[in-house]
Amino acid sequence: KAGVTQTPRYLIKTRGQQVTLSCSPISGHRSVSWYQQTPGQGLQFLFEYFSETQRNKGNFPGRFSGRQFSNSRSEMNVSTLELGDSALYLCASSLGGAPKQETQYFGPGTRLLVL
Amino acid sequence: QKEVEQNSGPLSVPEGAIASLNCTYSDRVSQSFFWYRQYSGKSPELIMSIYSNGDKEDGRFTAQLNKASQYVSLLIRDSQPSDSATYLCARGGQNFVFGPGTRLSVLP
Numbered sequence: 001k002a003g004v005t006q007t008p009r010y011l012i013k014t015r016g017q018q019v020t021l022s023c024s025p026i027s028g029h030r031s032v033s034w035y036q037q038t039p040g041q042g043l044q045f046l047f048e049y050f051s052e053t054q055r056n057k058g059n060f061p062g063r064f065s066g067r068q069f070s071n072s073r074s075e076m077n078v079s080t081l082e083l084g085d086s087a088l089y090l091c092a093s094s095l096g097g098a099p100k101q102e103t104q105y106f107g108p109g110t111r112l113l114v115l
Numbered sequence: 116q117k118e119v120e121q122n123s124g125p126l127s128v129p130e131g132a133i134a135s136l137n138c139t140y141s142d143r144v145s146q147s148f149f150w151y152r153q154y155s156g157k158s159p160e161l162i163m164s165i166y167s168n169g170d171k172e173d174g175r176f177t178a179q180l181n182k183a184s185q186y187v188s189l190l191i192r193d194s195q196p197s198d199s200a201t202y203l204c205a206r207g208g209q210n211f212v213f214g215p216g217t218r219l220s221v222l223p
Contacts, residue, residue, distance in 0.1 A: 045211060045212065048209060055209055092211075
């Protein structure tokens with residue numbers, strides 16, 4: 001079974017621009033979570049989507065948004081980029097729903113550099 | 116107090132020794148816990164999950180959970196240089212919370 005895929009793998013943007021990252025979950029997984037990882041803050045939860053609905057949201061500004069499509073693929077968007085948005089953005093998928101179906105499997109990540 | 120805490124390390128052990136990684140959590144109602152390994156520049160990969168008090172073994176890895184003490188640990192037996200990585204503890208649920216990670220260095 002193919003793993004979680006993320007595109008693009010690397011991005012360079014300038015301040016003020018916006019960016020869209022894509023994540024394709026493991027086949028059959030309905031939950032997709034997004035994380036930001038930086039050396040200083042570690043792995044921080046952005047949001048989680050399940051069956052096209054945002055089910056949970058972390059403590060990030062509204063510039064960070066996401067969506068999920070009917071095939072469970074998910075995108076996240078960051079508008080008005082700031083230097084501090086430079087990070088590794090990780091997507092993780094899980095079956096979701098019932099207990100013990102929550103194990104998350106990570107994609108390779110998208111490394112974003114904001115200049 | 117952070118929800119999930121780990122000693123950031125680095126923890127250095129000689130090859131062949133047992134590495135012991137510890138994690139504490141603050142939410143008493145947490146039911147599930149996970150250990151991930153992350154190599155430098157790579158994404159986290161799942162080592163194991165644990166839901167019940169006691170030990171769970173998988174090869175050289177043993178996870179231990181003590182809900183009364185709000186403590187979860189990971190033991191790595193016969194440590195190898197290839198085990199050198201950052202180990203992330205997470206408490207599960209719809210909203211995973213990760214600890215800061217412990218950097219392990221296994222010295223040849």
